[in-house]
Amino acid sequence: MAPNDSAQTTEEAKDLAVGRRKAARYVVPLAVAGVAAATIGLVPALAASGDPDLPDITAQELIEKIAASDTQQLSGTVKITTDLGLPSLEGLAGLDGGSFAPGGGEGEGSAASPDAKLMQLASGTHTLRIAADGPDRQKVSLLDDSAEYSLIHNGDEVWGYDSATNEVYHGKDDGRHERSGKDQELPEDLPKELPTTPKEFAQEALKAADGTTSVTVGGTAQVAGRDAYKLVIKPEQEGSTVGAITVAVDAENGTPLKFTLSPSSGGKAVLDAGFTKVDFAEPAASTFDFTPPKGAKVTEADELERQKEHTTPEEFAGPEDFGGLDVIGEGWTSIARIEGAGDGDFGGAEDGAKGGDVPPEAQQFMDSLGDKVTGKFGSGTVFSTRLVNALMTDDGTVYVGAVTKDALVKAANEAK
Structure with a gap:
C-alpha cells in the first residue's frame, strides 16, 4: 500500500x-x-x-x-472504570425509592430494571462477567462485593435479576436488534445497546x-x-x-x-x-438459562411501563415539549442546541415548575456542578464533567457536547 x-x-x-x-x-x-x-x-x-x-x-x-x-462467541471478565470528575453520588442514595427510581415512587418499579441498574457504570470501578453466543444469546453480570445483577438475553426472552433484592425483570424481544419503538414489547428507553464491552x-x-x-x-x-x-x-x-x-x-x-x-x-x-480474562470458545448453553428464584418478585416490562405512565407528572417536559434541537458544528466539536429544555433556575424556586420540585440532595449535586457564565447570549450556567459539558442559559436554551466551556459559550454567542 x-x-x-x-x-x-x-x-x-x-x-x-x-x-x-x-x-x-x-x-x-x-x-x-x-x-x-x-x-x-x-x-x-x-x-x-x-x-x-x-x-x-x-x-x-x-x-x-x-x-x-467474525467473533460471535466469547466469555470473560471486563473491568470498567469511569471518572467523569463528578462529585460523590452517595448523597443521592436516599432517592432510590423516590422520583429518580424506576416507576417514580416508593414500592413501585423494579430494582432489576436494566435502565436503572446499568447506569451504575457511569461512575466508579465495576467488574462485569460477560458471555455471548451470536446475536440471540448474551449475558452481562454486574458483580458487587456481596451481590450480583445479571441481564440475560436468550432468544425472545430478556431477564434482569438483582440478587440483593431478589427482584426479577422480564421482557420480550421480538428478534429485531434495532429498536423500532412501539413494535417491541420492551420499553423504548431500555438501554439494550448500552456499550459494555x-x-x-x-x-x-x-x-x-x-x-x-x-x-x-x-x-x-x-x-x-x-x-x-x-x-x-x-x-x-x-x-x-x-x-x-x-x-x-x-x-x-x-x-x-x-x-x-x-x-x-x-x-x-x-x-x-478492558478484558482481564477472555475465552473465545463457545459458552455453555446453560449460561443463558434463567428461572426466577423461589419467592422472587417478578415485574413484567409492560407492567413497568404502565407504572411509569401513572407516576410521571403530567407537566414533565418530554422531547415533544422542546422548541427544537439543532446541531452546531461537526465531528468531535458538535454541539446540540435545545430550545425550551429548561427554565434556567436551579435555585430552589417555590413554584412547581422550577427548583422547588428538585429534592435537596439532587439540588446540592446540581449546584456543585454549576459555573456561572456570561456573553452576548446573556447569562447562564455551565454544568461540567471531564467529558460532556452543558450550558443552560437563563432563557432555558441548552447547549451540550463533548466540548470545552469556552466552546459552549462561543456557540451560544454565535447563535444570537
Missing part, C-alpha cells in the same frame, strides 16, 4: 464493506470501518516497537482487521471518525494474556474534551480487548474498559 494513496485506501475499504456485511450484534459492522477508512485520511503508520513483538501493520489494515473479525465502545468511537480525526497505530500491548495492537484515535479539532481514544485489538482475531478514553485536559482516563 502506497504511503499516501488515499484513493486506493478508500476503494479497498468500500470493496471490503460491500463484500463482508454481517448482521450479528456482537460483530463490529463493516459499514463503520468503511466510513472510517473512507473519510479520516488514514496515514499508514507502522506499529512502534514494543512488547509483544508483532509484525508491522498500518492503521488501515488494523481497522480492516477489526471489521473482518471494548468492541462496542470501539464501534461507537469509529462512528465519530468523519474527516476530523487522526488514526494511527500506537504500538503493541498484552491484554488478558493476548497479544494486541493499539489503535489510537485523536480528534484534530480544537475545543473537544476528548484527547485520545486507544483501542487494543487482538492480533490474532481482530477483537477489541481494551478501550481507553483520555481527556484533552490530561490526567487519568475518563473511561477505561
